[in-house]
Amino acid sequence: MEGLLAILSKVGFDWQVAFANLVNFLIIFFILKHLAFKPLQKVIEKRKSEIQAGLDDTALAKTNLLTAEQKKEEILMIARQEANDIIAKAKETGDSLVVKKTEEAQLEYNKIITDGKKKSQKEFERMEREVRGQAASLIVASVEKILNEDLDEKQDKKLRERALDMMRQ
Amino acid sequence: MEWFQFKRAIPSIQPDFIFSIGSFQISNTTLYLFAIALFLFVGLLIMRPKLSTLPGKGQLMLEMMYEGVLGLIMQITASEYHAKKVFHILGALFLFIGFANFSGLIPGLTSITYDGISIFRTPTADFNTTFALAFGSVIVLHIVSIGDWGFFGHLGKFFKFKEVFQGFKQGIGAGFMSLIDFFLGLLDIVGELAKIVSLSLRLFGNMYAGEVLMVILIGSLAYAVPSLWFAMSMLSALVQAIVFGSLVTVFYMLAIKSDSSSEKRA
Amino acid sequence: MEIESARLIAKGMAILAMVGTAAGEGYIIGKAMEAIGRNPDVGDSLFTKMIVGVAMCESTAIYAFVAFFLM
Numbered sequence: 413m414e415g416l417l418a419i420l421s422k423v424g425f426d427w428q429v430a431f432a433n434l435v436n437f438l439i440i441f442f443i444l445k446h447l448a449f450k451p452l453q454k455v456i457e458k459r460k461s462e463i464q465a466g467l468d469d470t471a472l473a474k475t476n477l478l479t480a481e482q483k484k485e486e487i488l489m490i491a492r493q494e495a496n497d498i499i500a501k502a503k504e505t506g507d508s509l510v511v512k513k514t515e516e517a518q519l520e521y522n523k524i525i526t527d528g529k530k531k532s533q534k535e536f537e538r539m540e541r542e543v544r545g546q547a548a549s550l551i552v553a554s555v556e557k558i559l560n561e562d563l564d565e566k567q568d569k570k571l572r573e574r575a576l577d578m579m580r581q
Numbered sequence: 582m583e584w585f586q587f588k589r590a591i592p593s594i595q596p597d598f599i600f601s602i603g604s605f606q607i608s609n610t611t612l613y614l615f616a617i618a619l620f621l622f623v624g625l626l627i628m629r630p631k632l633s634t635l636p637g638k639g640q641l642m643l644e645m646m647y648e649g650v651l652g653l654i655m656q657i658t659a660s661e662y663h664a665k666k667v668f669h670i671l672g673a674l675f676l677f678i679g680f681a682n683f684s685g686l687i688p689g690l691t692s693i694t695y696d697g698i699s700i701f702r703t704p705t706a707d708f709n710t711t712f713a714l715a716f717g718s719v720i721v722l723h724i725v726s727i728g729d730w731g732f733f734g735h736l737g738k739f740f741k742f743k744e745v746f747q748g749f750k751q752g753i754g755a756g757f758m759s760l761i762d763f764f765l766g767l768l769d770i771v772g773e774l775a776k777i778v779s780l781s782l783r784l785f786g787n788m789y790a791g792e793v794l795m796v797i798l799i800g801s802l803a804y805a806v807p808s809l810w811f812a813m814s815m816l817s818a819l820v821q822a823i824v825f826g827s828l829v830t831v832f833y834m835l836a837i838k839s840d841s842s843s844e845k846r847a
Numbered sequence: 848m849e850i851e852s853a854r855l856i857a858k859g860m861a862i863l864a865m866v867g868t869a870a871g872e873g874y875i876i877g878k879a880m881e882a883i884g885r886n887p888d889v890g891d892s893l894f895t896k897m898i899v900g901v902a903m904c905e906s907t908a909i910y911a912f913v914a915f916f917l918m
Contacts, residue, residue, distance in 0.1 A: 419917060420708075420712070422916050422917055423594055423708045423782070423785070423913065423916050424593075424594040424595045424596055424707065424708045424709065425708055425709060425712060426595075426596050426608075426709055428605060428606060429596045429606075429608045429610065429611060429707070429709040430709040430710075430712050430713040430716070431713070432605075432607070432608070432611040432709075433610060433611055433614055433704065433707070433709050433710040433713045433714075434713035434714070434716070434717055436611060436614035436615055436618060437614070437673075437677060437710075437713065437714060437717070438717075439615075439618045440614070440617065440618045440621060440673065440677050441669075441670065441673040441677070443618060443621050443622050443625065444621065444625075444669075444672070444673045444676060444677070445669045445673060447621075447622070447625035447626065447628075447629060448621075448625055448643065448647075449647070449668070449669055449672060449673075451629060451632050452632070452643060452644060452647045453647075455632050455633070455634060455636075455640075455644075456644065456647070456648075458634055459634040462634055594916065653895065656891060656892055656895050657895055659892075775906075778909075778913075779906040779909055782909045782912065782913060783902065783905060783906065783909050786908075786909055786912045790912075820898070823898060824898055824899075824901075824902045827895055827898055827899055827902070828899060828902055831899055
């Protein structure tokens with residue numbers, strides 16, 4: 413042991429200094445351990461967990477966004493379909509309305525026309541009757557005027573009736 | 582021919598004592614280590630309340646060192662359980678040696694003298710520091726090994742009586758093979774001593790040789806040429822810190838039980 | 848020959864250990880670089896192993912260093 417120490421002391425070994433330096437290193441070790449490594453580890457782990465939480469949140473938000481988009485698409489689809497339905501229905505009702513109205517108009521038109529025709533027929537008949545009556549009396553009067561001088565009451569009456577009969581036929 | 586040659590005394594290999602407390606002499610490396618400890622203590626105490634999840638510049642640098650050292654240990658241990666287990670002591674070793682190596686490169690710091698002795702001296706360029714570190718590491722490794730294998734299991738690594746007994750039971754050939762193992766186990770005791778010596782002397786030799794070479798270079802040509810060696814010293818300061826830490830980690834992995842049994846506890 | 852000159856010669860000879868160490872370290876690093884070149888993926892794990900190997904190789908130089916100071 414003495415020899416070993418003698419050899420080591422050739423490169424400057426002194427157990428007191430070695431011991432002092434070891435103690436100093438241990439002091440540095442404890443300082444580093446308690447003031448550097450542990451707080452740093454805590455901070456790094458905290459950051460890691462925070463980043464993980466952030467990433468998780470992002471993933472959640474992404475899925476939420478996706479589902480929301482899907483929902484939106486679904487709702488839009490339903491709305492579109494509804495709109496189409498409504499439009500189709502409206503068209504249908506409109507079409508039927510147009511047809512109905514057209515039919516009604518046609519009916520009215522026909523009615524008006526028939527009414528007009530009837531009216532004009534009536535008018536015509538009335539006028540004809542009137543004309544006939546007037547013409548008969550005119551003829552009778554004129555005939556009467558011609559025959560007035562040489563016809564007696566009896567013959568006159570007979571003649572008037574004959575003329576009326578003729579005209580009636 | 583004197584203006585570009587600054588001849589200085591080659592730094593002594595023996596520790597320089599500045600003053601003594603009782604019979605306990607305080608050397609300049611001890612003083613420097615104490616200064617580093619004080620600096621770290623104050624610096625980290627200031628840094629501590631500023632630590633947050635949104636790092637500033639200083640915290641980023643600290644975290645970079647932290648992650649770098651952790652990554653290095655992870656590479657060697659290849660298991661998160663062991664890396665976490667040894668990180669505090671090994672990380673302190675890494676950072677301390679790196680810090681000490683680089684502190685020797687601060688220009689002008691060693692020129693501050695008291696009684697003709699520089700107050701500050703690179704801690705790792707003193708054999709006592711590196712010996713203390715290596716000795717402490719090996720002691721810690723033995724304690725870890727005892728904790729893992731049990732006291733007799735740990736002794737059984739070096740005195741392989743059991744293996745010899747079992748070997749001769751099996752047959753004469755296996756017995757002689759185990760006898761060779763027995764002597765190799767005895768050689769491991771020397772190996773443990775060699776671990777301390779090689780760990781400490783490697784670091785010390787590199788740093789001390791760097792200092793001596795720097796003094797010689799400045800003594801022969803003070804301008805331009807030492808800058809090359811200065812850059813080289815920075816590289817070797819970093820590499821030596823990595824080597825010391827890596828080797829202790831490797832020794833740790835050798836000292837504990839193999840992965841298959843330790844994974845269960847993890 | 849004086850004892851001092853003999854010691855100086857011996858110290859000079861001890862320095863010759865550098866030759867072998869340098870060659871060995873160069874060989875290790877060269878081989879490691881070759882392996883990394885072939886398979887860059889293992890670069891990280893190989894680098895630490897290389898550093899450890901270099902350190903092991905360097906121990907011989909350290910023995911020479913100790914011998915240098917013991918003389």
